[in-house]
Amino acid sequence: xxxxxxxxxxxxxxxxxxxxxxxxxxxxxxxxxxxxxxxxxxxxxxxxxxxxxxxxxxxxxxxxxxxxxxxxxxxxxxxxxxxxxxxxxxxxxxxxxxxxxxxxxxxxxxxxxxxxxxxxxxxxxxxxxxxxxxxxxxxxxxxxx
Numbered sequence: 818x819x820x821x822x823x824x825x826x827x828x829x830x831x832x833x834x835x836x837x838x839x840x841x842x843x844x845x846x847x848x849x850x851x852x853x854x855x856x857x858x859x860x861x862x863x864x865x866x867x868x869x870x871x872x873x874x875x876x877x878x879x880x881x882x883x884x885x886x887x888x889x890x891x892x893x894x895x896x897x898x899x900x901x902x903x904x905x906x907x908x909x910x911x912x913x914x915x916x917x918x919x920x921x922x923x924x925x926x927x928x929x930x931x932x933x934x935x936x937x938x939x940x941x942x943x944x945x946x947x948x949x950x951x952x953x954x955x956x957x958x959x960x961x962x
Contacts, residue, residue: 834862837896838861839896839949842899845947846858853904855904856902856904858901858902859903859945861899863884868882868884868886884899886901899946900947901943902921902945918944918945922947925947931950932949932950933948933949
């Protein structure tokens with residue numbers, strides 16, 4: 818079922834996608850959403866079919882299951898370690914703004930969030946992509962909360 822994005826403080830579509838994301842990524846997105854109400858998630862977990870399609874279209878350099886979008890937890894349930902984001906403008910149009918993503922990445926650095934920005938990837942400038950930096954960084958985030 819495709820749930821539409823809303824301008825509400827808690828977007829049902831984003832929350833549905835967050836159910837398939839790592840808990841630390843969920844917490845990070847909620848912080849981002851509180852400061853940027855018009856930000857939304859285009860991708861969280863990607864199964865094999867969607868990942869291979871992204872690869873074929875040149876939107877990913879990785880085959881399934883090697884992307885941070887393809888991760889599963891110990892219970893074998895989706896547990897994405899990456900989110901792709903976009904904004905919805907006042908006219909309801911989806912915007913993929915590189916300056917916004919760069920500002921968000923700078924805020925992650927300032928806040929010392931364990932988030933790696935896809936805009937720094939050398940092989941694919943994936944500006945809308947944000948992922949957990951490493952297992953140790955995620956564990957440290959959990960300890961500090």
